[in-house]
Amino acid sequence: MNVAPRLADLAGDAASPTLLTLDRVSISYPTRDGTLTAVEDVSLALSTGERLVLLGPSGCGKSTLLRAVGGFLKPSTGEIRINGEPIGAPSPDRMTVFQEFDQLLPWRTVLGNVRYALERGRSLSRREAEAVARGWLKRVGLKNFVDAFPHTLSGGMKQRVAIARAFALEPALLLMDEPFAALDALTRRQMQDELLKLCEETGSTALFVTHGIDEAIRVGTRILALTPHPGRLAATFDVPPGSRTRGTTAFAELEQKIQQAVFADPELDHG
Ligand SMILES: Nc1ncnc2c1ncn2[C@@H]1O[C@H](COP(=O)(O)OP(=O)(O)OP(=O)(O)O)[C@@H](O)[C@H]1O
Ligand SMILES: [Mg+2]
Known part of the structure; x- marks a missing residue:
């Protein structure tokens, strides 16, 4: 999948207003030898009430993207808008939960x-x-x-x-950067379940990044898979509510579908 999906193809629930849009966002870091492109040509739209998961391997630019949405760094090209307005400095309206303790x-x-x-x-x-x-x-x-x-x-x-x-x-938008990655497996599961409950009870809109397919299915309503470094959008998966319960056939089938897509596509081969 070489062609970046169009913005219109990436919009979520058409019935809900769009809260966040990324339009052809690329992000580079200056390095000693020039620049390093961490994120390339990412477009997406997030509707109110959605929980969008960016799924990708280590180093594909997930934290970079989240930091840009948080307002902690500026895209090199492209635009990020929230409620139609270009994103500004960090604000309590976009609260981030980081991985670090x-x-x-x-x-x-x-x-x-x-x-x-x-x-x-x-x-x-x-x-x-x-x-x-x-x-x-x-x-x-x-x-x-x-x-x-x-x-x-x-x-x-x-x-x-x-x-x-x-x-x-x-906040209008919750940003979560692998908040459970450093926890033991049992605690991680428990906290995923608790987070899901809180999100559902509050109707929160969230952008969540992870490298775990099972975590993505558990917490998300939609999953966007990113290619390995530099991160580009490659595939999108809806998570129907019926697929969100671990141990069900629907959960296992979706997990397998995502795994197959990720490993069958050389662009997405996370090795
Ligand atoms: N401050 C920085 N200066 C230079 N390069 C950076 C900086 N932060 C990240 N990078 C580079 O950008 C790329 C993406 O990094 P990023 O931290 O966004 O990845 P990630 O997907 O969050 O990875 P992980 O799953 O390990 O957290 C990597 O190649 C990384 O080395
Ligand atoms: Mg990261």
Whole structure:
């Protein structure tokens, strides 16, 4: 699949308004010998309420793309728009949950981390922010750890705090950069399930990156496969709600379909 899919082909649910568009986005980094193209000619459209997963191997530019949508770096060519407006600086309207466990402020408690983000990002008073923060920390199972400092938490608990903080801000778009990649397999599964529940309950719109096919199916409503370095869009898969339950034939069939597409296409051969 050499030809990048057209933007129109990549639009999601036509009934929902488009929230995010990437139009022929390429991103390069300066290097000692010139430039390195990390992402090439990526176009996509994300509708409100969708959970779009970018699936691709290590180094294909997933984090680069997500950082650009977050406003942390600018595309070399092409355009990113949110609600029709060119994307600006990072904003609490696009909250990112990163893979690394060090995304919390170490000198603030669990409650302090979420409350501080709310005071800054949603301009809530300290009292209001505290109430909202406690509510979200309870929802992610950390009711009894609100006064703990990040260094006393497990990796999974730290990611729960980061997820609570992201949801608490009620962003138009949640950005997730392999938030569970560094967790053990059991915890990862549990947290995928919890995230799915939160997304469904809140109707959140999310852009999620992963290199795991099973994770992509579990959390996404649509999956875009990227080629290995430099990342280009290669194939798209809808995830019907019936395919989202592990252990079902529908889940296994979709997993196999994606695997076959990824490994049958030399462009997509992730080796
Ligand atoms: N700050 C940077 N300066 C130069 N090159 C970079 C920089 N960040 C990433 N790259 C390069 O861009 C390419 C894409 O990197 P990126 O981190 O986006 O990949 P990824 O798909 O997120 O990989 P992983 O699954 O390992 O996280 C890689 O070749 C990487 O070496
Ligand atoms: Mg990455």
